[in-house]
Amino acid sequence: MTDISKPIASGRMLLSDEMIQVFYRLLAAFLICAALTILTNSFFSLGNILNVLRQASLLFFIASGLTLVVLTGGLDLSIGANVAISACVAGTVIHQTGSPTLGVLTGIGVGGAVGMLNGVMVTALRIPSFIATYGMLWVLHGITYWYMGGETMHGFPAGFRQIGSGYFLGLPIPVYLLLVFLAIGTIFAQRTTWGQEIYAIGANPVAARLSGIPVARRLLLVYTVSGAMAGLASIIFLARLNSAEADIGESLTLPAIAAVLIGGTSLFGGLGTVFGTFVGALILTLVLNGMNLLSVNASWQPLVTGVIVILAVWLDMKTRRRAA
Amino acid sequence: MREQAMVLNTNPLQRIPGVAVMLVLLCVVFSLMTPGFLTVPNISNVLVQSTILLMLALPMTLIIMTEGLDLSMGAVLTLTSLIVAIVALATGSLLLGLLAAMAVGILFGTVNGWLVAVVGIPPFVATLGTLGMAQGLSLIVSDGQSVVGMPAAVRGVYSGTLGGVPLPIVLALGSYLVFHGLLYHTRFGTYIFALGGNREALKFAGISARRLLILVYALGGAMVGLAGLLMTARMNSGHPTAGLGLEFDAIAAVAVGGTSFERGNGWLLGTLLGVVTVGVLRNGLNLLALPSSIQVASVGLLVIAALFVDGLRSRS
Numbered sequence: 201m202t203d204i205s206k207p208i209a210s211g212r213m214l215l216s217d218e219m220i221q222v223f224y225r226l227l228a229a230f231l232i233c234a235a236l237t238i239l240t241n242s243f244f245s246l247g248n249i250l251n252v253l254r255q256a257s258l259l260f261f262i263a264s265g266l267t268l269v270v271l272t273g274g275l276d277l278s279i280g281a282n283v284a285i286s287a288c289v290a291g292t293v294i295h296q297t298g299s300p301t302l303g304v305l306t307g308i309g310v311g312g313a314v315g316m317l318n319g320v321m322v323t324a325l326r327i328p329s330f331i332a333t334y335g336m337l338w339v340l341h342g343i344t345y346w347y348m349g350g351e352t353m354h355g356f357p358a359g360f361r362q363i364g365s366g367y368f369l370g371l372p373i374p375v376y377l378l379l380v381f382l383a384i385g386t387i388f389a390q391r392t393t394w395g396q397e398i399y400a401i402g403a404n405p406v407a408a409r410l411s412g413i414p415v416a417r418r419l420l421l422v423y424t425v426s427g428a429m430a431g432l433a434s435i436i437f438l439a440r441l442n443s444a445e446a447d448i449g450e451s452l453t454l455p456a457i458a459a460v461l462i463g464g465t466s467l468f469g470g471l472g473t474v475f476g477t478f479v480g481a482l483i484l485t486l487v488l489n490g491m492n493l494l495s496v497n498a499s500w501q502p503l504v505t506g507v508i509v510i511l512a513v514w515l516d517m518k519t520r521r522r523a524a
Numbered sequence: 525m526r527e528q529a530m531v532l533n534t535n536p537l538q539r540i541p542g543v544a545v546m547l548v549l550l551c552v553v554f555s556l557m558t559p560g561f562l563t564v565p566n567i568s569n570v571l572v573q574s575t576i577l578l579m580l581a582l583p584m585t586l587i588i589m590t591e592g593l594d595l596s597m598g599a600v601l602t603l604t605s606l607i608v609a610i611v612a613l614a615t616g617s618l619l620l621g622l623l624a625a626m627a628v629g630i631l632f633g634t635v636n637g638w639l640v641a642v643v644g645i646p647p648f649v650a651t652l653g654t655l656g657m658a659q660g661l662s663l664i665v666s667d668g669q670s671v672v673g674m675p676a677a678v679r680g681v682y683s684g685t686l687g688g689v690p691l692p693i694v695l696a697l698g699s700y701l702v703f704h705g706l707l708y709h710t711r712f713g714t715y716i717f718a719l720g721g722n723r724e725a726l727k728f729a730g731i732s733a734r735r736l737l738i739l740v741y742a743l744g745g746a747m748v749g750l751a752g753l754l755m756t757a758r759m760n761s762g763h764p765t766a767g768l769g770l771e772f773d774a775i776a777a778v779a780v781g782g783t784s785f786e787r788g789n790g791w792l793l794g795t796l797l798g799v800v801t802v803g804v805l806r807n808g809l810n811l812l813a814l815p816s817s818i819q820v821a822s823v824g825l826l827v828i829a830a831l832f833v834d835g836l837r838s839r840s
Contacts, residue, residue: 275648275649277652325828325832325835327828327832327835328785328786330593330648331593331648331775331779331827332831334648334827335827335828336828338769338772338820338821338823338824339820339821339825340824341769341817341820341821341824342818342819342820342822342824345815346815346821349815454652454656457649467645467646467649497664499663499667500660500664502656502657502660502663503656503657503664504660505660506652506653506654506656506658506659506660507653507656509653510645510649510654513643513649513650513653514645517643517644517645
């Protein structure tokens with residue numbers, strides 16, 4: 201897990217720094233597991249652990265693309281609304297054509313297109329990313345509610361539903377998808393030139409531009425990927441819930457941002473890993489699952505998630521020696 | 525860029541065209557398209573409905589001028605509105621309800637300001653976190669149910685008049701005048717311009733930017749408490765999703781009104797016009813029988829357009 205945005209000479213030190221950050225977080229996840237095993241009877245069962253893994257995968261899909269955006273020093277507040285519109289359009293396509301393949305492609309396509317629009321606003325129109333994607337959030341929200349008109353779509357083909365609720369060799373299908381995208385994301389961010397350039401843009405956009413990195417094109421790519429991952433997540437939600445509604449994504453944005461920040465990706469860009477985001481998604485899912493098992497009212501979930509977001513940023517700022 | 529911003533500050537008239545032209549244009553289009561738009565009851569209705577938004581947009585203008593943002597306003601408004609309802613129901617006293625709501629609002633504002641100024645968390649993430657907290661607290665205090673059975677006085681706040689002028693308008697105009705005086709005629713206001721435009725100067729003048737930022741956010745919280753009273757009075761109940769997304773309309777009004785997100789350059793009269801513009805847009809689409817979802821999307825497009833124009837301006 202090298203942080204390639206820094207000169208090679210300091211690479212070794214930063215390598216261990218990044219690994220220590222992830223190690224702390226894995227330790228925290230482990231401690232939460234241990235506590236929940238002691239506090240509840242139902243936590244340490246195969247059924248519940250697979251459930252946690254499946255939930256964490258869903259969160260990871262949205263949060264992984266977002267990680268790349270945050271690595272560039274940006275933010276995508278529209279991902280939840282993007283999941284909703286992608287799910288609703290993909291659901292319609294599956295109903296109309298009966299083809300799950302076409303539906304999957306549509307979902308990812310719509311998500312990617314929305315992401316690209318975000319990228320255009322940030323690069324060509326030079327609107328700050330958090331406010332551009334915030335405007336996009338409400339545009340998508342409005343369009344989705346208008347498009348659905350309060351209706352709910354039900355009943356998708358059994359084969360399609362397998363994507364969200366099926367098992368293969370005892371593990372939920374989303375967990376396999378998680379492993380695939382975790383590997384792709386990690387290799388892309390750490391081992392490709394484009395990945396290195398994304399870190400460089402986040403660490404110092406001016407230096408990145410001066411060293412010949414096509415900043416606008418990379419940013420466009422990153423926002424498009426973030427949108428496409430939201431589109432993929434929408435497909436898995438659709439398959440898991442077997443229904444689509446306009447409000448499907450409303451409660452997803454804050455947890456996704458929480459997962460990225462808990463995972464140690466710095467809000468100021470240039471620092472963090474996709475694997476960290478996976479651990480972040482796992483920690484948040486464990487906390488929410490534990491609250492559920494301890495029969496804490498679900499009303500407490502946004503409150504706790506909000507506190508965790510702020511704590512995560514605060515801890516990150518306290519523990520990390522910021523180079524810049 | 526900074527120097528240019530200071531020049532613009534001294535000549536805000538330069539900004540009138542954008543938002544005023546848009547407002548007049550919208551009014552003309554809606555008057556032509558629907559007969560119900562340009563009537564006294566409807567215009568009065570638009571203005572009364574815009575009062576809650578103005579109470580959020582005024583402090584939002586100051587916050588954005590400090591290069592900040594408060595995404596938690598809608599959620600905190602929901603919470604303060606519920607508190608007004610719950611306290612009024614329990615004690616029968618509207619004043620106690622208002623005081624409790626303002627206290628909670630100020631508490632949230634202070635926490636926001638502290639997170640931004642002292643801890644150093646970027647405002648949009650800090651207030652996104654407190655948004656979650658306020659949303660959760662709203663669900664917890666209301667148990668997800670509406671709070672109904674308000675004393676008669678509550679309704680009176682929204683439907684009453686003072687010298688023939690609806691009470692909400694009196695409150696909103698009063699707030700505007702207070703903010704106008706505060707921003708343009710006190711040292712506090714000058715410091716706010718400096719916070720966004722020239723923080724160095726503040727430091728040299730020996731002013732604590734931290735305390736000032738906390739004050740600005742806390743002032744926002746107090747206004748959200750006051751707006752909570754109007755919200756509860758308007759619905760004659762407390763509802764756990766009442767203020768959902770209203771912070772977006774407030775940000776839209778500020779952006780349309782010509783306050784810049786990057787240059788500490790604010791214009792309060794522009795925000796007032798922006799609030800009316802958003803109100804007219806929603807009202808007109810409503811009269812055209814377009815669903816509220818389309819209104820939300822239109823306001824979103826309005827913001828993106830306003831920011832695009834602002835971006836062009838800052839480059840020229």
